[in-house]
Amino acid sequence: MRNFIKASALAIVLAPVAVATAQAQTVMRYVEGSPNRGAKAQALEEFGKDLAERTNGEISVEFHWGGALLKWGAIMDGVAVGTAEMGTLIGAYNPKELQALRIGDLPIGEAGDAWIGSRAMYDLMTTNPDMIDAMSKQNVAYFGAIHTTAAQFMCNDASIKSIEDMKGKKVRAAGIYSQALSDIGATSVSLTFGEVYQALDSGLLDCSQVYLYTIDPYKFWEVVEQVLVVDWGQVVGIASGINLDVYNDMTESQQTALKEAGVLLTDHQARYLIEEHEAAIDALENDKYGRPVQLVQASAADKDTLAQASEKYIQQWMDEFAAQGYDAEAAMTQYRGLLEKYTKERDEKGYPWTR
Known part of the structure; x- marks a missing residue:
């Protein structure tokens, strides 16, 4: 009986400590439209573990994969209103609201390199006042860059070896790339990525x-x-974002931890994509798939054709961003400068994980 009384007294003394500990831990729900596999999922899971470690367990991340909580088109609004605290935001699904983010979808310089493009976007979106303001108006804050690698073309006709050969051909592309191909003379076909195999x-x-x-x-x-x-274009108008009210309620040390974990997310996702890209090149060059597929390098003339076809769509982004009251010229100048900066760093030092 005496031992029971001592145990009860100890439990009463410790109870406030337990409550304080429970209250100190915050669970952040992160919504992602894709399934839990591949480079992005791996990098996101590592981000969650890293954030927990950097905050000494004060913040943990609970992932909701494959649109289980919110579908792609609803993620931005869901994060903005707090249905989830964090999520993967895609500019193409909310083009007006995330106009700032869509600068990353433009084919500019070395943006197609997953590390260069990601790092340039991270710096731009976290330091440019107009970019920060544009995101804050949606009640979200940017903390990590997500990339797709550079886009190429695959064809079911071995005679299509150049952009010139695509004139009159039925080609599927996304967004401005579809429009630019139509300008060049291809016949644009609108299909989801999941329909491409059967269509080819x-x-x-x-x-x-x-x-x-x-x-x-x-x-x-x-x-x-x-x-x-x-190597024409990419999608890096994709961000890991957090509800702005939630972010503002975090302590300064927690905000710093989120920023540092966001850099890790940016670099790790780029690394895994680059490794997967290089493995695919190796498989194509050495016939490692079930049947040989020719690998053709586009000529300098082809790349010039695509660059010229892209120019009016780059200007279109600038006009639309300026129409929202922002300095589009300054944002574009900064972005191009960042792409040049990280291109130089890669060329001189290699990728961070190879140094």
Whole structure:
């Protein structure tokens, strides 16, 4: 009985400590539209562990994958109103609201390199006052960059070896790339990425934009004869974002931890994508898929053609961002400068994980 009384007294003394500990831990729900696999998922999970470590367990991240909590088009609004504290935001799904973020979808300089593009976007979105303000108006704060690698073309016709050969061909691309291809003379076909395999197999498509690391998991090697490497554009108008009210309620040390974990997320996701991209190049060059697929490097003339076709869409972004009351010229100048900075760093020192 005496031992029971002592134990009860101890429990009463310790109870406030336990409550304080429980209250100190915050669980952040992170919504992601894709399934829990691949480079992005791996980097996000590492981000969650890193954030917990940097905050000594004060913050933990609970992931909701594959649109289980919010579908792609609803993630921005869901994070803004607090349905989830964090999430992956895609500019293409909310083009007006996330106009600032869409600068990363433009084919500029070395933006297609996953590390260069990601680092340039991270710096731009976290230091440029107009970019920060544009995101804050949606009640979100940017803390990490997500990339896709550079886009190439895959074709079911081995005779298509240049951009000139695509004139009159049925080609699937996304966003401004579809519009620019139409300007060049291709016939643009609107399909989801999940429909591309069947469309190439049936002849509904002649070519499609592709990220090389998707060739194996989607088994595109079964239905294409060649891949044309053009390094034209990318999607880095994708961000890890947090509800602004939640961010403002964090302590200064927690905000610092989030920023540091966001840099890790940015670098790790880029690294894993680059490794997957290089593995795909190796598989194509050495016939490691179930059947040989030709790998064709685009000419300098082809790349010039694509760059020229892109110019009016780059200007269109600037006009639309300026129409929102921002200094588009300054943002573009800073972004180009950052791309040059990280290109130089990669060329002189290599990627951070290879040093």
